[in-house]
Amino acid sequence: MPSDRTNQATALLIELPGDGRPMHARLTGAIRAAIAQGRLGPGHLLPSSRALATELGCSRWVVNEAYVQLTAEGRLETRQGSGTRVAAYPAVRTASPPAASADPEPPASHVDLRPGAPDVNGFPAAAWLRSLHHVLTDPAWSPPVFPPAAGAPRLQQTVAAYLRRARGLPVDGDDVIITCGTSHGMAAVAQVLAPAAPGVAVEDPGWFRLREVAAAAGLRTEPVTVDEHGIDVRAISRAGVTAVICAPAHQFPTGALLSPERRRALLAWASRNAATIVEDDYDAEFRYDGRPVGALAGLSRDHVVYLGSVSKTLHPGLRLGWLVPPPALRGALLAAVETSGAGPGIPEQLAFAHFVESGAYDRHLRQMRKTYRQRRDTLLHALHEHHLAVRPDAAPGIAAGLHLTLPLPSRSDEHAVVSRLAGLGVTAIPLSRYTIRPRPPALVLGFGRLPPSRAGWVAGRIAMALQSRNGTQQAERIDDRLV
Template identity: 60%
Template structure:
């Protein structure tokens, strides 16, 4: 009998060599080897004897004999109504060695206070499904190969959204759809590097992933300090960089908003030196003390590249955002997109356009703002109920976004405090984790996924660690 490598009818992969033994013995050995090698795992169903016999071009008796032998060996089980399956407790030889477990597993996370992610449980799945269904049923997605800059319909909707919420008057042709802010930064950094730029200023402290993306694209990173008024523009002017990446509306992680005076100074510097400002507008939708101010790009379309996404408002897993680059960079950015072939799926783009156009996105944002405001207030009340936290001073930053910065009492190291909290099941990030320079000790607390019911527990654990001083 010739060698059989693949069973096309049943989908069962078997190696049945013609080695001189009887066929039923060779088939028995082939199935046994598949089980021992882990290609057939406990509970897997084997094909009916008739189907397998037809594929192997042999009598049904051959297959039945193989099955009977393997049942007797304990490799298979046969039950009326459920067919023949691999035994649930059969031992196999893994194809790879198991990964060594650490001597002591980390404590399970009981409360997750790490910043950076929204409450994905609040994703508007029902309206998203309706939007996707509309796209699929009405044929809006018939253009399966949209231009590199994104589906026209989404760019139209985004241009209207930016005019309404961020004070930016832009045409759909100026909008470029991206896979999120990191993707946009990488694209712009690559374009700038190819145009002889060499250095990019970033906020210190700041979100390192964006700087890493720019560095990978070929730009050297120059950290510039941030204080209570946002990016220090005087220090920025001394660096001689070719571009700067900043988050004027709500700096991460300090929570500062770029002051009006510094906004003017930053724009004046960019205009005078013909440098590019990359504006990361990552969570401007969530402002709780007052209405958000307009985007920096609304004041200067020649030198500011605006970057936005739905990572905080909907779900980071959608990997969808947009940018509005200065006119002189638009064509190079689109060329880079065409070469890379990167971009969100066309159906996702059209579903998002439908969600925004139908008003469901605004409804979702109103609900999310209410939810996150309540969570911020509950965690603040819980924290301030403990004297050791209250005496350390007020939280820093404006009332916005999904995180706050909690100063620690003198004598505490924020990395040590975070490590001790982790051993108690509370995950939180030290402020120093985001800095390239020495800062005062503080914790960056994300409350986006923290229910009010868990806020008291989290605050009590933080207070307990601080009250214990340097004890482990």
């Protein structure tokens, strides 16, 4: 008999050494070893005794004896109707189990305020599944076997129509390139710009991921200050660069909106210098106060690369986005995306196209705007009650998006505050995580996943974390606005 047998039903290698022991003992040892080595994990369903006996060329009695022995040892468990499985916590049972310990401490309350993520529990699963089922069963939506590098044509047309309607971009389907998201699009842009561009200006503070992608492609990054009017265009001119990465509609993390004057100045700078503006349309769909703001690329497409995705509106795990390049760069950017070889799946692309065309995307956005606005207002009210922030209608920078930036007293140690908050059950991020040059201390708080019922609790924990070690409140007053 060969020493190795493979159970083809489960593709599990069963090692039966020819050591002279009875076969049921060798099978018992082989399964025991597979469990110990992790090849059979907790909950793994073993084949029936009949199937395994057929595979091994032995009687069912041999397999049954092995299963009975391993069940007695606590390594397997058998339940009526569910077969024989590896025990959830395989261990040898002892005659006298250890005495029960005292009641365990309840888990500490924990709230995650890290920015950059939506409430994935709000994902419209039922509507998405309807769209996915439709495109997989309707012959009119049959996915192409060899999809074009720019993406599924149906989705290109759908995204173009959405951008014309919601973001003010004068584009057609052929102008759109489907990507795996903003970072994927930025990687393609950086690959194209790197050979000729002396450097790229980046917002400071700003989303570090995009500047990391640019730097990885060999681009020199030059930090440019952001104030309440957005990125400083004069500083871009002084930086000696031919490209800039910015978020005009809702800057991260300050929340600043690029003013009309600076929009015009930025486009004029790009035109004079034959430069490229990379527009990250971050959080543009979630605007709560004031009139909607169009995309910068809607004013001039000649020098603007537009990047968008569904990572905040639906789910970052979908890895679905789009890139709208200037006409002169389309060929080079399409080649860069194609060589990356990592486009989103065609069924997901078509599902999103149907999701938008059916009206489900607009309904979802309307619902989530209400949800996020309520969470923002509730948190701001709770912070105001603890003298940590001002009223929602007086706080600049939070008219849109899923986060706010909370200033700290001028002598605060951001990292110490974050550490104390962690001990109190709250995860927060210091502003310095997103800065290149020093700025006044602050916390960046994501409220997208914060239940309104927890806002008061969170504000209280932040107030506690700002207390000095002897328990007295720091004397300085917190700045009377959000940056």
